[in-house]
Amino acid sequence: MKRRAFLSLLGAGGAACLLGQSAQAAGPKEFPGYPGSFGVLFDATRCIGCRRCEAGCNQVNGLPAPPEPFDDLSVLDKQRRTNAKTYTIVNRYDNIPGAAGPVFRKNQCQHCLEPACASSCFVRAFTKTPQGAVTWDASVCVGCRYCMIACPFDIPTFEYWEPLSPRIMKCTMCWPQITTGKLTVPGCVGACPVEALVYGKRADLLRIARGRFAAFPGRYLDHIYGEHEMGGTNWLYISGVPFKDIGLREDLGTTSAPQYTSGALAVVPIIATAWPALLVGIYAIHRRMDKVSHEEQVQAVTQAVAKAQEEAAAKLAKAKADAEADKKAAIEREVKKALEEAAKGQTEEDK
Amino acid sequence: MSTAAEMKKTWLTPFNIIVGIILLVGGFVTILRFTKGLAGVTNLTDNYPWGIWISFDLLCGVALAAGGFTTSAACYVFGLKRFHSAVRPAILTAFLGYSLVVFALHYDVGRPWRLPYPFFVQSGTTSVLFEVGLCVFLYLIVLFVEWVPSALEWLGFKKPRNVIVRMTLALTIFGVVLSTMHQSSLGALYLIAPSKLHPLWYSMFLPLFFFVSAIAAGLSMVLFEGTLSHHYLHDKMDKVYLSEHDGVTFGFAKGAAVVLVVYFFIKIVGITLDNNWHYLLTGYGAWFLFELLGFVALPAFLYAIAVRERNACLVRWAAVITVLGIILNRFNVSLVAFNWQLPPAQKYFPSWMEIAISVFIVTVGLLVFRFIATKMPIFYEHPDFKEHVPHEGEEEEAPEFVEHELKPHPQSLGH
Ligand code: SF4
Numbered sequence: 001m002k003r004r005a006f007l008s009l010l011g012a013g014g015a016a017c018l019l020g021q022s023a024q025a026a027g028p029k030e031f032p033g034y035p036g037s038f039g040v041l042f043d044a045t046r047c048i049g050c051r052r053c054e055a056g057c058n059q060v061n062g063l064p065a066p067p068e069p070f071d072d073l074s075v076l077d078k079q080r081r082t083n084a085k086t087y088t089i090v091n092r093y094d095n096i097p098g099a100a101g102p103v104f105r106k107n108q109c110q111h112c113l114e115p116a117c118a119s120s121c122f123v124r125a126f127t128k129t130p131q132g133a134v135t136w137d138a139s140v141c142v143g144c145r146y147c148m149i150a151c152p153f154d155i156p157t158f159e160y161w162e163p164l165s166p167r168i169m170k171c172t173m174c175w176p177q178i179t180t181g182k183l184t185v186p187g188c189v190g191a192c193p194v195e196a197l198v199y200g201k202r203a204d205l206l207r208i209a210r211g212r213f214a215a216f217p218g219r220y221l222d223h224i225y226g227e228h229e230m231g232g233t234n235w236l237y238i239s240g241v242p243f244k245d246i247g248l249r250e251d252l253g254t255t256s257a258p259q260y261t262s263g264a265l266a267v268v269p270i271i272a273t274a275w276p277a278l279l280v281g282i283y284a285i286h287r288r289m290d291k292v293s294h295e296e297q298v299q300a301v302t303q304a305v306a307k308a309q310e311e312a313a314a315k316l317a318k319a320k321a322d323a324e325a326d327k328k329a330a331i332e333r334e335v336k337k338a339l340e341e342a343a344k345g346q347t348e349e350d351k
Numbered sequence: 352m353s354t355a356a357e358m359k360k361t362w363l364t365p366f367n368i369i370v371g372i373i374l375l376v377g378g379f380v381t382i383l384r385f386t387k388g389l390a391g392v393t394n395l396t397d398n399y400p401w402g403i404w405i406s407f408d409l410l411c412g413v414a415l416a417a418g419g420f421t422t423s424a425a426c427y428v429f430g431l432k433r434f435h436s437a438v439r440p441a442i443l444t445a446f447l448g449y450s451l452v453v454f455a456l457h458y459d460v461g462r463p464w465r466l467p468y469p470f471f472v473q474s475g476t477t478s479v480l481f482e483v484g485l486c487v488f489l490y491l492i493v494l495f496v497e498w499v500p501s502a503l504e505w506l507g508f509k510k511p512r513n514v515i516v517r518m519t520l521a522l523t524i525f526g527v528v529l530s531t532m533h534q535s536s537l538g539a540l541y542l543i544a545p546s547k548l549h550p551l552w553y554s555m556f557l558p559l560f561f562f563v564s565a566i567a568a569g570l571s572m573v574l575f576e577g578t579l580s581h582h583y584l585h586d587k588m589d590k591v592y593l594s595e596h597d598g599v600t601f602g603f604a605k606g607a608a609v610v611l612v613v614y615f616f617i618k619i620v621g622i623t624l625d626n627n628w629h630y631l632l633t634g635y636g637a638w639f640l641f642e643l644l645g646f647v648a649l650p651a652f653l654y655a656i657a658v659r660e661r662n663a664c665l666v667r668w669a670a671v672i673t674v675l676g677i678i679l680n681r682f683n684v685s686l687v688a689f690n691w692q693l694p695p696a697q698k699y700f701p702s703w704m705e706i707a708i709s710v711f712i713v714t715v716g717l718l719v720f721r722f723i724a725t726k727m728p729i730f731y732e733h734p735d736f737k738e739h740v741p742h743e744g745e746e747e748e749a750p751e752f753v754e755h756e757l758k759p760h761p762q763s764l765g766h
């Protein structure tokens with residue numbers, strides 16, 4: 001009984017999972033991005049690693065001054081990532097096969113078309129604006145940091161040193177400044193001296209990129225990073241060296257982040273409805289079985305009791321009979337003895 | 352009797368001293384956490400936003416508290432009534448376990464007072480974490496209601512207690528549904544990060560892995576904890592609990608063996624479907640095999656032997672290995688195999704203060720458990736509220752001598 005019970009439990013779990021599989025296949029369709037949304041095109045063949053974009057970002061966002069000034073290029077000797085005081089960083093990549101010298105690459109939030117951070121946040125603190133930027137709302141964030149786990153580009157950062165009001169910090173594509181008219185292009189783009197960064201509509205940026213491929217044969221790889229990666233991003237990269245050599249992962253695939261979890265989430269209503277019904281069913285079966293076995297038991301008990309009583313009665317009767325017989329025999333014996341005594345007395349008297 | 356020396360002697364036991372130190376250190380680190388922030392006490396980084404407070408306190412805590420729903424489901428839904436005496440301890444452990452998980456989260460999240468926000472202010476329903484949070488929140492309420500009769504019996508409130516007891520089946524089913532969802536969702540949390548988790552641990556079956564292994568963990572925890580309680584709270588146990596203890600032990604051991612075997616095979620299916628066999632030859636592969644063979648296959652085997660030979664001691668060992676295996680698995684998924692492409696120097700290792708808080712929280716749990724188990728009817732039935740479901744054949748009205756002749760051996764049922 002027990003083994004069957006556990007197996008039925010497991011079987012049910014497995015079925016739920018398989019249902020999840022098919023649900024995933026039927027999950028949300030690919031989202032091509034908001035039409036007319038803005039983005040930035042970064043050209044690694046143009047970037048000179050001057051860090052002016054970092055300075056521009058720092059200034060327009062009012063971020064704290066870094067320990068080393070922005071014109072200190074020795075910080076490029078180490079690979080860096082974004083942190084809670086720095087929305088964007090430039091890294092230098094040396095010794096790339098086929099490259100004449102070092103190649104630089106700027107990193108910041110990619111402003112995904114279907115952001116992992118937004119889909120993973122349980123208070124919807126992130127918004128993918130129709131204009132392209134992914135923004136974050138401090139008034140609801142709990143500080144669980146699941147968005148940091150989820151982001152495939154390792155972008156959101158956290159103010160770990162804040163005891164009670166730590167914020168998630170990341171690039172906003174200067175969306176607050178641009179909507180309020182303080183800026184027309186993001187701080188980094190405005191600061192770049194060599195137009196390694198271009199701000200514009202994503203569709204136009206894709207055209208510009210292809211135009212450069214055509215205008216400078218052999219200068220670029222025929223790939224726009226971010227066109228399809230992780231479902232597509234508003235920030236785009238073109239380069240003359242493989243993207244993996246400048247710190248952009250090439251194994252991310254083109255599936256958008258929300259699709260990885262949609263299957264698991266689709267199972268929820270199935271579990272919530274099918275599971276209780278199944279469990280009640282199992283309960284009913286066991287109750288029925290219990291009832292039957294209970295009845296059988298009662299019957300068996302009654303029978304056993306009856307049998308025992310019968311046996312006891314028979315035993316008693318036999319004992320009674322035996323006792324009776326014993327008594328009879330004893331009486332007979334006594335009578336016989338008395339008679340014998342009497343006869344003996346008689347003969348003695350006769351003498 | 353109550354001289355000062357006497358008092359000193361009774362209070363300064365090694366147990367009390369250790370507990371005292373743990374509580375003191377815990378209090379100290381708590382103050383640090385809420386004045387200096389997470390940076391003051393943890394080794395968390397932007398690459399490792401989740402440390403052992405998530406790996407151990409949340410992932411392991413929830414998995415190891417699965418004994419509550421497995422035991423009550425076995426008893427009330429699957430009709431295994433002879434597990435009845437194991438239900439209350441398991442419910443109490445689960446209730447405390449989940450309470451501590453929520454307590455621990457207050458250390459980990461940035462703004463703890465906002466923990467109810469997802470349900471009351473703004474809901475991110477596309478997030479797996481939302482599902483986890485909602486289910487844990489609801490299940491905590493269910494567990495509380497399931498535990499309340501013990502307290503009411505202790506206090507002597509008959510009426511409310513009876514109302515709740517009548518809802519047992521509904522509560523149990525609700526609990527199983529919620530547990531199924533959040534146990535699996537804890538695995539689903541990592542589905543969104545295929546690029547960060549090593550392929551040997553990443554699988555679209557992660558939710559199923561977490562769910563099935565949680566059942567094994569729950570059963571093993573009931574066994575493990577039964578041993579400990581047996582040792583330390585023996586005088587609080589009644590005849591029914593003690594007489595059923597062996598039946599529960601081997602019944603659960605058999606269940607755990609089956610579940611572990613199933614878990615082992617779905618793990619293999621997971622590797623095969625993703626065609627990840629070649630990774631087994633790497634360092635991570637060796638570590639994966641260590642986990643799978645040493646902490647899944649081995650305890651399954653030990654459980655099977657123990658049941659066959661009715662060896663309670665071996666059951667205990669198998670339970671301990673299973674529990675360690677689940678902890679190892681959760682650590683592997685959330686820390687070791689997570690960010691596997693990061694250079695070793697950037698990998699996370701907990702600070703002593705993070706460990707201290709985890710130890711502190713477990714200690715608090717043990718103390719509360721001991722308090723409740725010594726005060727309230729957990730291991731025994733309150734004389735005023737006796738309603739122990741008798742074994743089949745153990746009918747009260749049946750004549751004494753027949754009862755024992757008819758009572759089947761507890762184990763003979765399962766075969
Ligand atoms: S790069 Fe990361 S933080 Fe930026 S939008 Fe995409 S998922 Fe969000």
Ligand code: SF4
Pocket residue numbers: 120121122123124125126136140141142143144145146147148168
């Ligand atoms: S840390 Fe804040 S923004 Fe990030 S997922 Fe949690 S609640 Fe959302």
Ligand code: SF4
Pocket residue numbers: 046047048049050051052053054090104106191192193194195196197
């Ligand atoms: S400012 Fe322009 S050239 Fe200078 S590092 Fe930034 S992107 Fe490169």
